[in-house]
Amino acid sequence: MCGFIGLIGTDAPVREVHDGLLAIQHRGQDAAGIVAYDGRFHLHKGEGLVRDVFDPAAMAKVRGELALGHVRYPTVGSGGAEDAQPFVLTHPFGIAMAHNGNVVNYRPLVERLQRRGRRHLLSRCDVEVILNVFADSLARHAAGGPFSHEVYRAAVSDVFRDVHGAYSVVGFVAGEGLFAFRDPHGIKPICIGRRVRRDGRVVHAVASESVVLEALGYEIEHRPGPGEAVFIGHDGEVRIDTLAEPRFRPCVFEFVYFARPDSALDGTSVYRVRERMGRALADAVRRRGIEADVVVPVPESSRPAALEMARELGWPFREALVKNRYVGRTFIMPGDGARRRSVRHKLNVIASEVRGRRVLLVDDSIVRGTTSRQIVAMLREAGATEVVLCSTAPPLRHPCVYGIDMSTRRELIARDRDEAQIAELLGADRVVYQDLDDLVAAVRAESPADLEDTCHACFSGHYPTGGVDEQALADVELERLEAERERG
Numbered sequence: 001m002c003g004f005i006g007l008i009g010t011d012a013p014v015r016e017v018h019d020g021l022l023a024i025q026h027r028g029q030d031a032a033g034i035v036a037y038d039g040r041f042h043l044h045k046g047e048g049l050v051r052d053v054f055d056p057a058a059m060a061k062v063r064g065e066l067a068l069g070h071v072r073y074p075t076v077g078s079g080g081a082e083d084a085q086p087f088v089l090t091h092p093f094g095i096a097m098a099h100n101g102n103v104v105n106y107r108p109l110v111e112r113l114q115r116r117g118r119r120h121l122l123s124r125c126d127v128e129v130i131l132n133v134f135a136d137s138l139a140r141h142a143a144g145g146p147f148s149h150e151v152y153r154a155a156v157s158d159v160f161r162d163v164h165g166a167y168s169v170v171g172f173v174a175g176e177g178l179f180a181f182r183d184p185h186g187i188k189p190i191c192i193g194r195r196v197r198r199d200g201r202v203v204h205a206v207a208s209e210s211v212v213l214e215a216l217g218y219e220i221e222h223r224p225g226p227g228e229a230v231f232i233g234h235d236g237e238v239r240i241d242t243l244a245e246p247r248f249r250p251c252v253f254e255f256v257y258f259a260r261p262d263s264a265l266d267g268t269s270v271y272r273v274r275e276r277m278g279r280a281l282a283d284a285v286r287r288r289g290i291e292a293d294v295v296v297p298v299p300e301s302s303r304p305a306a307l308e309m310a311r312e313l314g315w316p317f318r319e320a321l322v323k324n325r326y327v328g329r330t331f332i333m334p335g336d337g338a339r340r341r342s343v344r345h346k347l348n349v350i351a352s353e354v355r356g357r358r359v360l361l362v363d364d365s366i367v368r369g370t371t372s373r374q375i376v377a378m379l380r381e382a383g384a385t386e387v388v389l390c391s392t393a394p395p396l397r398h399p400c401v402y403g404i405d406m407s408t409r410r411e412l413i414a415r416d417r418d419e420a421q422i423a424e425l426l427g428a429d430r431v432v433y434q435d436l437d438d439l440v441a442a443v444r445a446e447s448p449a450d451l452e453d454t455c456h457a458c459f460s461g462h463y464p465t466g467g468v469d470e471q472a473l474a475d476v477e478l479e480r481l482e483a484e485r486e487r488g
């Protein structure tokens with residue numbers, strides 16, 4: 001999971017990209033980068049939060065009329081500074097690129113690039129592979145001639161054919177314009193906004209989440225569909241092409257956890273979906289005959305669902321867990337040690353709200369159980385007489401190979417355990433999981449499109465893209481273990 005923004009036509013694109021990255025900092029706290037072009041590429045990137053990477057001196061170095069930026073959550077790369085995005089290639093034409101997602105056939109593509117294209121990579125970041133496949137195709141189709149829209153279309157078609165996995169991409173071609181494309185399954189979100197300047201010129205932005213565009217004063221102009229490629233020229237013309245057969249399977253986990261509640265993904269309100277998830281989970285609690293005195297959300301993602309659960313069940317809602325907002329999200333904090341340390345720094349219990357009460361605790365998901373176990377213990381220490389843990393996500397049993405570094409298979413607590421065994425491990429009285437059908441139904445019910453299905457591979461094991469076999473799963477796990485080792 002990562003976040004990006006790209007801009008063309010504004011007076012201060014670098015400042016806007018910086019502010020846009022702050023709005024999507026929740027999508028990655030590991031590294032940040034901005035590249036701009038004013039006849040020369042100006043690139044600055046590094047490890048840390050946007051505010052750490054971009055001090056005034058760094059901001060002054062990056063300038064130009066075309067700009068894009070990225071916040072990273074580590075996936076295939078080891079998480080070092082060399083893997084931070086965006087990436088730039090000077091040949092052909094000069095291309096900058098950033099993405100959100102993960103390439104499933106990373107290793108075979110790297111070998112092919114080295115063997116056939118004589119291209120060698122600088123990092124272990126998979127956007128560098130997409131960039132090189134794209135650049136290779138651009139050079140081949142241009143055949144020494146100028147850049148053209150036909151050449152762009154042909155190169156994106158090649159990417160769609162050759163690169164398997166999930167990828168929403170933003171980039172620019174020096175002096176030509178801003179581009180964006182989305183893999184044929186449309187797994188990762190992307191949207192395009194427009195704003196009219198005081199002088200009447202229309203300017204455009206491409207971003208991972210609608211909330212970024214809203215924060216910068218853009219209105220949503222287009223939501224690129226699966227297999228779509230967009231090109232926005234300096235004249236403001238937006239050209240949209242569908243270049244692969246669309247098989248739309250957007251990530252259902254975005255609605256559970258990643259996206260901000262004030263975002264709409266492909267026009268689907270994240271907040272509304274979370275409310276529906278709460279109503280469905282309340283039903284599951286009722287069916288099990290569970291009784292409680294208070295409903296307590298684990299801040300922040302589960303709050304809309306917990307509120308709905310409290311309303312449906314008729315039990316008081318209490319914000320008994322208070323978050324220190326200056327400590328990062330535990331789920332996207334690399335390393336189990338860092339996660340364990342951060343939970344007690346991050347959350348505190350208001351004892352008066354749980355003492356002597358049966359608590360229905362609502363969290364967005366249970367991955368390894370590290371965080372949940374500590375929260376349950378904290379509630380008991382504060383005097384809760386019972387703790388029933390409800391997860392708005394179904395049991396996570398399979399690794400995500402599309403860019404969400406949740407865990408290796410053996411670390412997933414629900415991998416081969418039922419609710420009772422998980423409750424025992426977590427020290428809870430009961431555990432209640434969302435039903436997968438209910439989760440998908442919640443997204444479909446709010447979707448303005450006729451959404452057939454979502455990606456739910458981490459729950460079901462059904463990976464919508466090709467190329468995910470045992471070897472691919474083993475490769476991704478190996479990369480994760482290596483990355484984890486390198487991070488200590």
Ligand code: SF4
Nearest residue numbers: 251253400455457458
């Ligand atoms: S496997 Fe899960 S987290 Fe990964 S893209 Fe699919 S739904 Fe999202």
